[in-house]
Amino acid sequence: MDAANGNSLAAIGFLTALEDPAHGWFGGYLLLSQLGRPLEFHCTTPIEPTRAQQILYGPTLQSHLLGEVIGRTLVRQAKLPVQAVLTDYPEMLNLSLYQQGVVACVERKMGPNQGESSTDCNIEESVPRLELGNWQLYGTSTCNWQVEQLRQQLTPLVEHIDLLEPFQRIREAILEAQRISAIGDEGTSAGSIAA
Amino acid sequence: MKNESSPALPLSPAYSLSAAELQFVAPHVMSHRRQQLELGSGQSTRIDLTIARPESYSVLLPPLQVRTTGCLFPEGQEACRLQSLGGPGSGELSVVGSIAKQTNRAGMDGGIVFSEARENSKPPTLTRVRPPQDVVKLEDRLYYLLQPPLETLLEMESLRFPFLPFGYQMDGIAFLYPRHEAILADEMGLGKTMQAITALRLLFSQGQIRRTLLVCPKPLISNWQREFTLWAPELPVTIVEGNQSRRHWLWQHATEGVLLANYESLVRDHRQVAALDPALDVMILDESQRIKNRTGTTNHVICSVPRKRSWALTGTPIENSTEDLVGIFDFVSPGCLRPQMKAATMRTAVDDYVLRRTKDQVLTDLPPKLYRDAHVVLTPEQLTSYQLAENEGVVRLNDLQQELTIQHVFELVLRLKQICNFDPLTGASVKFDRLRADLEECVASGRKAIVFSQWVRTIEQLRDGLSEYGPLEYHGKIPFRKRENVIEQFRSDPNHHVLLMSYGAGSVGLNLQFAGYVFLFDRWWNPAVEDQAINRVHRVGTTAPVTITRFLAMGTIEQRIDQVLEEKRELFHSVFDPESKPAKPGSKSSGLSRDEIFSLFNLKFPAA
Numbered sequence: 001m002d003a004a005n006g007n008s009l010a011a012i013g014f015l016t017a018l019e020d021p022a023h024g025w026f027g028g029y030l031l032l033s034q035l036g037r038p039l040e041f042h043c044t045t046p047i048e049p050t051r052a053q054q055i056l057y058g059p060t061l062q063s064h065l066l067g068e069v070i071g072r073t074l075v076r077q078a079k080l081p082v083q084a085v086l087t088d089y090p091e092m093l094n095l096s097l098y099q100q101g102v103v104a105c106v107e108r109k110m111g112p113n114q115g116e117s118s119t120d121c122n123i124e125e126s127v128p129r130l131e132l133g134n135w136q137l138y139g140t141s142t143c144n145w146q147v148e149q150l151r152q153q154l155t156p157l158v159e160h161i162d163l164l165e166p167f168q169r170i171r172e173a174i175l176e177a178q179r180i181s182a183i184g185d186e187g188t189s190a191g192s193i194a195a
Numbered sequence: 196m197k198n199e200s201s202p203a204l205p206l207s208p209a210y211s212l213s214a215a216e217l218q219f220v221a222p223h224v225m226s227h228r229r230q231q232l233e234l235g236s237g238q239s240t241r242i243d244l245t246i247a248r249p250e251s252y253s254v255l256l257p258p259l260q261v262r263t264t265g266c267l268f269p270e271g272q273e274a275c276r277l278q279s280l281g282g283p284g285s286g287e288l289s290v291v292g293s294i295a296k297q298t299n300r301a302g303m304d305g306g307i308v309f310s311e312a313r314e315n316s317k318p319p320t321l322t323r324v325r326p327p328q329d330v331v332k333l334e335d336r337l338y339y340l341l342q343p344p345l346e347t348l349l350e351m352e353s354l355r356f357p358f359l360p361f362g363y364q365m366d367g368i369a370f371l372y373p374r375h376e377a378i379l380a381d382e383m384g385l386g387k388t389m390q391a392i393t394a395l396r397l398l399f400s401q402g403q404i405r406r407t408l409l410v411c412p413k414p415l416i417s418n419w420q421r422e423f424t425l426w427a428p429e430l431p432v433t434i435v436e437g438n439q440s441r442r443h444w445l446w447q448h449a450t451e452g453v454l455l456a457n458y459e460s461l462v463r464d465h466r467q468v469a470a471l472d473p474a475l476d477v478m479i480l481d482e483s484q485r486i487k488n489r490t491g492t493t494n495h496v497i498c499s500v501p502r503k504r505s506w507a508l509t510g511t512p513i514e515n516s517t518e519d520l521v522g523i524f525d526f527v528s529p530g531c532l533r534p535q536m537k538a539a540t541m542r543t544a545v546d547d548y549v550l551r552r553t554k555d556q557v558l559t560d561l562p563p564k565l566y567r568d569a570h571v572v573l574t575p576e577q578l579t580s581y582q583l584a585e586n587e588g589v590v591r592l593n594d595l596q597q598e599l600t601i602q603h604v605f606e607l608v609l610r611l612k613q614i615c616n617f618d619p620l621t622g623a624s625v626k627f628d629r630l631r632a633d634l635e636e637c638v639a640s641g642r643k644a645i646v647f648s649q650w651v652r653t654i655e656q657l658r659d660g661l662s663e664y665g666p667l668e669y670h671g672k673i674p675f676r677k678r679e680n681v682i683e684q685f686r687s688d689p690n691h692h693v694l695l696m697s698y699g700a701g702s703v704g705l706n707l708q709f710a711g712y713v714f715l716f717d718r719w720w721n722p723a724v725e726d727q728a729i730n731r732v733h734r735v736g737t738t739a740p741v742t743i744t745r746f747l748a749m750g751t752i753e754q755r756i757d758q759v760l761e762e763k764r765e766l767f768h769s770v771f772d773p774e775s776k777p778a779k780p781g782s783k784s785s786g787l788s789r790d791e792i793f794s795l796f797n798l799k800f801p802a803a
Contacts, residue, residue: 011274027261030341031271035351038341039274042265052256065259073261080271080278161347165321172323173340177264180333 010034012157013082014166015074017066017089018174024048026178027070028170031080036161042077043174044070045181067094075099083153084145086137088167093140102145102153104130104137106163135163266334268341322346322365327374328547345369349393352400357425360389361735363557368393370550375504376528378483380551380771383510383730385558388422391479391508395453396427404476404504405451408468410497411481413457414700417679419481423453435460443467458485458493465496474501483507484723486526487519489534498526510730511723512549513767517541520770524548538769551771554733562740564733569629569746573615576623581614581751589796604792608752615748616653616717626746627660630714633744634664638692642711642739643685645694647728649717654695657716665690670697682707698724708736713743718753722760723767755795 011031018026023046031040047069049061057064071092075085084102085095096103109131129138130147132154139145157163267275321344326336342348345365360368364386371377371394379387391409398404411419416434423432431452435445442460446467461468478500480486486494505527513519517538524532524545531544554561573581588607592599617624630646637644648654651670658666667685669678678700685694686709694710698719710732719725725745733741747753 029265033270033274036343036347037270037351038268038338039271040265040267041337041341042263045262045264047259047261049259050256053259056256069259069261073263077263077265079267080274160351161343162321165344165347168321169341169343173337176336176340177333180336181264 010153010156011039011080011082012154013075013078013085014170015071015085015087015089015092015095016167016170017070017092018171020046020178023178025065025070026174027066027074028174029071029074029078030166030170030173031078031082032157032161032166034156034160036157036166038169040078040080041170041173042074043170043177044074046178063091063094066091068098071095072098084150086163088164093143096140096143100144102139102150103143104128104139104145104150106135106137108164109134109136132163133158264333266337268338320346320362320365322362322369324348324369324373327376329376330373339373345372348397352397354393354396354400356393360393361386361557363552364390364393367550367552368397371506372397374506374548376531376548377505378507378509378512378523378527378545378549380509380512380549382551382553383727383734385552385554386735387508387510388419388481389426391506392423392426395477395479396430398477399427399430406449406454406473406475407452407477407479408454408456408475408500408502409479409481410456410458410461412485413459414675414678415481416455416457418705419455435464439463446471458497461500462493462496465499468496469499469501471501474503476502477504477506478502479506479508480523480526481508483509483523483526484511484514484519487514487522489518489522489525494522494525498529510727511767512551513770514721514723515763517766517770520545538766542770545770549771558735561733561735562737564729565740565742567742567744569626569744570749571625571629571746573748573751574618574623574625576621577614577618577625577748580618580620581611584610584614585752585796592796601792604796608756608792608795611752612717613650613653615751615753616648616650617656622656624656626716626748627657629746630657630716630744631661633712633714634661634693637712638664640711643692643694643709644712644714645696645707645710645728645732646714646716647696647698647725649698649719651697653716654697657695661693661695664692666693666695667691668695670695670700673700685710696728698728705731706734706736707731708734708738711739711741713741715743715745717746718756718760720756722764725760752795 011033014030014032016028018028020026025047026044027047028043029041030038033039047065049057049065053064054061066089071085071087072095075095082101084104085099086104086106087093087095088106090105093103093105126141127139128143128145128147128150129136130150131137132151135158137150137154154163324339324342324345326339330336330339343351345368367379367381367385367387367390371379371391379390381387381390395404395407399407409419416436420432420434423430433445433449433452433454435442435449435454435456442464445454446464456464480497486497488494507523507527509523512523517536518534520541521532521534521536528548531548532541536544585607588610592603592607595603613619616626634644646654646657648657651672654668654670658668665688667681669681673681681694682705685691685707694707713729713732715725715728719728729741729743733743747757
């Protein structure tokens with residue numbers, strides 16, 4: 001369910017991925033209440049691009065995998081609407097091509113003596129950008145969100161949690177799901193084929 | 196040409212693919228020679244690129260298949276339900292939290308919440324709540340893993356603390372919180388009490404539990420009451436005490452909050468507690484080694500209480516033998532351990548149920564414990580009495596032959612140990628002389644000392660001999676109602692330098708951090724009780740090194756018993772110390788066994 005319908009519920013989506021050298025990319029999507037409590041969670045089994053995709057997508061492969069394949073699939077799976085989808089992977093921002101609501105990348109704001117953050121110099125002037133507490137959020141030129149509105153939506157959550165912390169939860173949950181499925185079956189399908 | 200599953204394949208010179216790559220990405224392209232494309236699907240088609248000059252070639256790739264798994268958690272289900280009913284207003288989910296917050300804030304004035312502490316400590320410490328191994332369903336495991344860090348959970352409930360817990364205490368709370376079966380076996384002095392109370396507090400505030408029973412030794416009831424007031428002032432605490440009818444009424448009607456009861460009263464009220472309905476949400480045993488005897492009434496009564504969560508707190512899960520731990524597990528997780536298990540197997544079996552940390556592991560800033568073994572030689576008077584008693588005693592034991600019992604041997608052991616303390620004829624005592632000398636130094640340095648003995652008679656003799664140091668007594672003959680006053684007097688009155696305690700009364704549940712010296716005037720039967728006594732002083736809050744003096748009369752029964760105590764320590768480490776090697780085959784795995792007691796005097800148990 002996309003973020004366009006998210007006005008009726010104060011849930012925020014956190015979308016991230018985890019790369020495993022042996023298996024490929026896992027994706028995870030966690031919906032939190034404004035207190036930071038988990039409402040809904042979805043994750044993918046590992047996705048490994050074929051040689052054909054590696055050749056064809058070249059440098060855009062990661063963006064295709066994370067945003068288009070993983071991100072889009074996971075966001076579609078969610079039953080609850082969200083006010084915004086936050087990610088810690090800039091490559092996932094192209095989700096905004098398929099999703100009308102807010103999609104933003106979060107990173108920790110550097111202190112005055114710590115120089116620019118990793119993406120400071122790469123963020124174009126035209127993209128939406130929000131500084132909130134210890135974090136800065138930005139989108140891409142295809143992202144369509146109002147800075148002040150997003151600030152209002154995220155402020156209650158920021159009072160309770162570190163905005164980067166849910167991504168750590170997701171990664172742990174992905175590893176746990178992977179561990180359980182490895183123990184539980186040898187190829188038996190535990191999930192549904194979404195795309 | 197571009198669509199989401201058919202990326203454009205540019206053929207301009209700058210982006211052209213090699214023949215091998217083209218063959219790879221589009222198997223139906225059979226060849227790509229010079230200026231021709233030859234398509235091999237069905238009827239072969241050849242395109243002359245010099246004529247057609249296509250700018251791109253669309254390759255149809257099968258989309259990547261993504262398998263997903265997911266779940267909707269209880270709060271999410273509720274949100275879905277509300278939405279299907281017409282939809283709540285924006286922020287509906289957070290309103291519930293706000294109400295809880297207001298309720299809890301009323302509980303404690305002042306104190307610290309984690310958000311306040313976080314401002315001064317960066318980066319913030321985050322303690323994760325991890326699911327126990329017995330939670331097997333993926334959805335349930337994910338629910339635990341996806342919870343906010345413990346610090347955030349506590350902050351969400353607006354739980355305030357008189358002091359900010361240590362990191363290892365947060366780990367302990369995170370260990371207890373999700374578990375239905377758990378033993379917190381931290382070394383004494385690390386704050387098991389506050390960890391248990393905080394875990395309870397969180398469960399109460401989240402509405403997961405409504406009624407808890409905490410069972411502890413009778414002298415510790417007031418201590419627990421005080422700790423609840425300090426760490427969870429909002430929780431209603433009811434002490435189950437008084438006459439029978441009052442207790443029965445409380446068992447029936449105190450259906451919310453924390454009930455405090457002692458082991459003895461629980462045994463007396465066994466019919467009422469076995470019939471509790473609904474079952475207790477949590478039952479906690481403090482000093483749970485009290486149920487180590489699997490055939491004892493206390494064990495049976497405790498295990499019969501209907502409950503949903505079973506937590507045990509003990510610094511000494513093994514006092515004498517591994518069977519002690521089996522007794523505790525009868526309560527915590529029946530069937531998990533069997534008496535015949537080897538120590539290494541037991542260690543694996545209890546791994547997920549037991550959390551044990553030592554001060555050395557977690558309190559690196561705690562002042563050290565300095566052990567001094569005072570190996571003394573009996574005075575001539577003591578030696579004469581000792582030899583006489585031993586010789587006569589052994590002769591008497593031998594004379595008993597088939598009637599010889601372990602009780603006879605015990606009596607001789609006790610008799611000899613008493614002589615090692617004081618000569619019964621002259622009152623001479625090398626230990627006392629040494630103690631007195633040490634106390635002079637202790638008092639001169641402005642410190643206070645605690646002296647432990649197993650006999651009240653010895654304590655009384657010490658009291659008479661140490662009058663200049665204002666000795667106070669704390670043992671079985673001191674009424675319960677006066678004991679707290681004794682501790683307070685010792686703590687605050689500068690004229691009282693020495694506290695004389697019995698192991699039985701003073702080894703558990705007391706906080707005596709203000710004393711800097713501990714003297715073990717005689718030795719107890721197992722090291723765990725000695726450790727408990729020492730850890731009354733050496734615990735969180737201790738600001739200076741603690742000096743422990745262990746008296747040992749050389750060439751006596753005390754020295755022989757000491758060897759057995761060392762072996763018991765080895766046994767404990769073989770189960771709970773992850774870095775220890777398994778106990779050696781053939782090494783003594785229990786306390787003073789029957790044969791060991793007999794062998795103290797080179798006796799053999801009479802054949803049947």
